[in-house]
Every structure is written in structure tokens, then in C-alpha cells.
Amino acid sequence: MKEKFRNIFYIFGIFAIVVMLFTFDMDYGELWANIRRAGGWLPAVILLWVFIYYLNAWSWYAIICDGKSARVSFWKVYKLTISGFALNYATPSGLMGGEPYRIMELSPYVGVSKATSSVILYVMMHIFSHFWFWLTSSVLYVFVAPLNWGIGIMLAVVVGFCLLAIYFFMKGYRNGMAVRALRMLSHVPFVGKWAKRFGEEQKETLERIDSQIAELHKQRRSTFYISLGLEYAARVVGCLEVYFILNILTTDVSFFDCILIMAFTSLFANLLFFSPMQLGTREGGFALATGGLAIPSAFGIYTSLITRVRELFWIIVGVMLMKIGNGTGKIKEKNEQETE
Numbered sequence: 001m002k003e004k005f006r007n008i009f010y011i012f013g014i015f016a017i018v019v020m021l022f023t024f025d026m027d028y029g030e031l032w033a034n035i036r037r038a039g040g041w042l043p044a045v046i047l048l049w050v051f052i053y054y055l056n057a058w059s060w061y062a063i064i065c066d067g068k069s070a071r072v073s074f075w076k077v078y079k080l081t082i083s084g085f086a087l088n089y090a091t092p093s094g095l096m097g098g099e100p101y102r103i104m105e106l107s108p109y110v111g112v113s114k115a116t117s118s119v120i121l122y123v124m125m126h127i128f129s130h131f132w133f134w135l136t137s138s139v140l141y142v143f144v145a146p147l148n149w150g151i152g153i154m155l156a157v158v159v160g161f162c163l164l165a166i167y168f169f170m171k172g173y174r175n176g177m178a179v180r181a182l183r184m185l186s187h188v189p190f191v192g193k194w195a196k197r198f199g200e201e202q203k204e205t206l207e208r209i210d211s212q213i214a215e216l217h218k219q220r221r222s223t224f225y226i227s228l229g230l231e232y233a234a235r236v237v238g239c240l241e242v243y244f245i246l247n248i249l250t251t252d253v254s255f256f257d258c259i260l261i262m263a264f265t266s267l268f269a270n271l272l273f274f275s276p277m278q279l280g281t282r283e284g285g286f287a288l289a290t291g292g293l294a295i296p297s298a299f300g301i302y303t304s305l306i307t308r309v310r311e312l313f314w315i316i317v318g319v320m321l322m323k324i325g326n327g328t329g330k331i332k333e334k335n336e337q338e339t340e
Contacts, residue, residue, distance in 0.1 A: 006322060009101045013086060013319035017312070031305075038306055041244050045310050048241055052234050053314075057081040059230035060122040063216065064110065066223045072109040079321050080105050086318025089311055099123060105326075113205050117212040120178060122227070124213075128169050129231035130266065135162040137263030144256045158267070173217035173224075176210025179203075238262060241310070245303045246295070253295065261300075 035042060057078040064070060064077065084098030099119050106115035138155045141147075147155075172180075182199035199206065216224050242258040 006105075006326065009087060010319060010322045013083075013090065013315065013322065015090075017090075017315055017319065031309075034302065034305055035309060038245070038248055041248050042306065042309070045241050045244050045306060046313055048237070048244070049310065049314055052238055053082050053085070054078065055230050055234040055237065056085070056126075059125060059227045059234070060118065062223055062227045062230070063121050063125070064106075064114075064118045066216075066220055072106065076109070076325070077106075079325060082314065083318040083321050086315040089315055101322075113208050113212070116205075117178075117209040120209065121213055121216060124169065124172065124177070125227050125231050128166070129228060129235055130270070131162045131165045131169070132228075132232055133235040134158060134263055134267050135166070137259055138162070140256060141260055144254075145260065170217075172213075174214060176213040178206045178209040178213070182206060235262075241307060242303055245306045246299060249299050249302060250295075257295070261295075261303075 038045075057074065060081060061070070061074050061077045064072065080102050084102045087098040087101055103112075103115045103119050106118070109115075110118070135158075138158050141151075141155060145151075179199070182195050186193075186196040186199065236259065239255065239258045239262045242261050243253070243255050246253045246258065
């Protein structure tokens with residue numbers, strides 16, 4: 001990636017950090033008191049994400065490699081994973097900041113079409129795993145929490161929504177989504193003309209990307225399920241964060257409760273995807289989720305606060321990593337161009 005483009009992403013990340021520092025819903029004295037209250041659990045929460053990002057990176061790396069020798073190292077992919085998520089945390093609609101950055105950084109190593117298809121496939125897998133997580137959590141709720149008519153109806157809606165989304169995702173995996181996505185964007189105000197022009201100019205590249213997406217599901221099933229399994233595992237491991245934080249406040253909480261809290265909170269936050277850095281949505285989700293399990297809602301607010309601190313830490317790390325270990329990849333880019 002050219003340095004000027006990297007600097008744009010870097011400046012955007014710095015801006016996001018400043019915004020987050022000024023959007024905590026408490027003064028810094030109270031914030032520091034709550035952090036001190038966390039004690040040794042806060043480092044545990046932060047270090048947990050070293051492993052979660054490892055699973056995320058491994059899932060993406062499996063798509064890039066597909067059983068073959070990689071043209072890019074795993075640790076490069078790991079670095080781009082952390083930086084990409086740092087940008088996504090700070091971007092309204094979630095998946096708008098980190099993905100272009102990943103594509104531009106990865107392209108010199110594997111080529112533009114491979115970088116684009118791998119990022120699209122990984123984003124699809126990341127979202128796909130969320131629907132499976134919400135679906136299995138809904139089933140889990142039936143066995144570990146009390147039911148009533150209201151909750152039963154809500155669970156039925158969630159299950160139906162997840163099954164419908166899984167169906168459309170599987171259809172997208174079979175046929176590809178790049179061309180279809182550009183066609184849909186061509187009808188959207190403000191970006192419609194650009195999408196139509198881009199689709200016409202890059203028709204061959206987009207069709208190649210769609211063929212690579214379809215190939216992953218049809219001919220490379222092992223890679224597909226390895227990537228999906230790793231992403232789903234990252235969702236489940238992420239529930240340990242809630243378990244660690246709630247154990248600061250009470251010992252009367254199980255890991256299964258934390259899975260349900262995390263599932264509801266992530267679903268609630270994603271339904272309000274337009275909120276930058278999920279400001280307010282996560283706090284509300286945690287409060288509602290804990291309240292629904294007969295856990296004091298104040299515990300949910302405290303959980304959201306500590307996760308916000310963890311998030312800020314990793315955003316800072318991700319932004320700093322943008323300036324570290326940036327090889328040019330020019331030799332590999334040249335080789336890629338010769339083979340295409």
C-alpha cells in the first residue's frame with residue numbers, strides 16, 4: 001500500500017481514539033476507580049483477545065492459503081486482522097473501514113483479485129458465524145433459562161431470522177456475491193452511478209472474485225468448514241470476557257449465562273449497526289441481557305464499561321501496528337501480475 005493511503009487510515013484511527021476518549025459516560029476519576037476495581041481481571045480480558053484475534057487471523061489465513069503455501073506470512077495476516085478490526089470498531093456500519101485497508105495491504109502479496117476475494121470471503125464467514133452463534137444460543141436458552149410466551153415468540157423470530165440469513169448466505173457461497181452486490185449498490189442513491197461504472201469497468205475482475213467465492217464452497221469444503229469453525233470458536237471464546245468481568249461482581253453466574261448475554265448483546269448492537277463504535281447500543285444490550293437473566297442491570301453497565309476499555313486498548317494497538325512491519329511486497333506483486 002502507498003504510504004499516503006496508509007496515513008489516511010492511520011489518521012482516521014487516531015481520530016477514532018480521540019472520539020472514544022471523550023465518549024465515556026463518566027468522569028475519568030470514576031472511570032479509573034472502576035478500572036482499579038477490575039484488578040487482575042482487566043489484564044486477563046485484554047490478553048484473552050490475543051487468542052481471539054489469533055482465531056480470527058487463522059480463519060482468514062485458511063482462506064488465503066487454502067492448503068497451499070502462502071505468499072504472505074501468518075503474522076502479517078495477524079497484524080492486518082488486528083488493525084482491520086480496530087478500524088471497524090470506529091466505523092459506522094461496522095464493515096466499512098477495515099476491509100479496504102486489508103485489501104490494499106494484502107494486494108502486493110497475493111494480487112488484487114485474490115486479496116479482494118479473500119477479504120470478502122472472510123467478512124462473509126465472520127458474519128455467517130454470527131448467525132450460527134445466535135441460532136445455537138437461542139436453542140441453548142430453552143435449556144438453561146425460564147421461558148414465557150413473550151420470550152418464546154422472540155426466540156422464534158430470532159431463529160427464523162437466522163435460518164433465513166443462513167439460507168441466503170449459502171446461496172451467496174454457491175453463486176458468488178460480488179457482481180450481485182454491485183448491482184444492488186447501483187440502485188442506491190449517491191453511490192449508484194459509481195457502483196454501475198465500477199461494475200462495468202471491473203466486470204472481469206468481479207466475475208473472477210465470484211468464481212473464487214463459489215469455488216471455496218463447492219470444491220474446497222475443508223477450507224470452508226475450517227474457517228467457519230474457527231470463527232464460531234472465536235465467538236464462543238469471546239464469551240469468556242463477559243464471564244471474567246461478571247466474576248468481579250458476583251460468583252453466581254455460569255458460562256452458559258455469559259453465552260446468552262453475549263449473543264443478545266451482539267444481536268442488539270448489530271441491529272443498530274449505524275451507530276459509530278456502537279456507542280450506547282452495547283451498553284443497552286448488556287443491561288437488557290443481564291436483566292433478562294435476573295442479573296442486576298448495573299452489572300451489565302459495568303461489563304460494557306470494561307469491554308469499552310478493552311476495545312480502546314486494542315484500537316490503539318491496531319492503529320500503532322499500521323506503522324510497523326510494512327514490507328512493500330513488490331517482488332510478490334510482480335510475480336502475481338505475471339501469472340494472471
